[in-house]
Amino acid sequence: MSESTPQSSPSTTTSEADSLLAVLERNRRTFAWKTSGLDESGLRATTAASSMTLGGLIKHVALVEADWLAVKLAGREHGAPWDSVDFDADPDWEWRTGALDSPDDVYALWRAAVDRSRELVSEVIAERGIDGPASFTWPNGRTPSVRDMLLDMIEEYARHTGHADILREAVDGCVGENAPKDFTL
Structure with a gap:
């Protein structure tokens, strides 16, 4: 019987912001891995009754x-x-054109958006802290915190990585839970 290596527990010195950003980065890395290395036909493939690519x-x-x-x-x-x-005229513009764009263009657009987000989130956390307010207010008058926004972004990636799992498996059979630790965006 082999002894399994215990999972390391999070450091008690890691801030909540660092923990949230680490989870967001893991989700981004897994999403990138699930969608990487495909040609135009792979990026345009659909499965089942969905038009999602x-x-x-x-x-x-x-x-x-953004x-x-x-x-x-x-x-x-x-x-x-x-x-x-x-x-307003084309509410599904990004879905429609993303299926038509070249792989280089669609990957570059996403990577640039991630790079910009990293920079802006770092600035916002430094200025407002994790409990600070976002820059908008919901119609009910509630302003979400920086924490709320990061948690929602993590959820967005988790949900869409699930979509990418299904689509990628249909394209070339690639399956798996997480990106290898050495995988980079």
């Missing part, structure tokens, strides 16, 4: 990075390409 999913998550962390958390503009899109 990995290309559309990647571009959607890039939009969520909307949730740049705009709603940090109070900045969406930036390109989002600020030139009429989402």
Whole structure:
């Protein structure tokens, strides 16, 4: 009988913000791994009755990075390409065009959104702390905290990584739970 190595417990000196950011980064890394290395046909593939594609999913998550962390958390503009899109006229623009974009373009857009988010989240945490307010208020008058925003972003990645699991397996049979620790975005 082999002895299993115990899981290391989180450090008691790690801040809550560091813990939340570590979980977000793990989710980003797993999402990147699930969607990496595909050509145009892989990024355009659908499965079952869904019209969702990995290309559309990647571009959607890039939009969520901009909307949730740049705009709603940090109070900045969406930036390109989002600020030139009429989402009222084409509400599924990122899903539709993400399925048509080249792999290089869709991956680059997502990576740029993640890089921007990392920078802005770091600034916001330094300025406001984890309990500080986001830069928007819900219609009910409640302003979420930085913590709330990070938890919602973690949930967004967790949900969409599940979608990526199904789509990726349908494309080339790639399955697995987590990205290898040495996998980089």
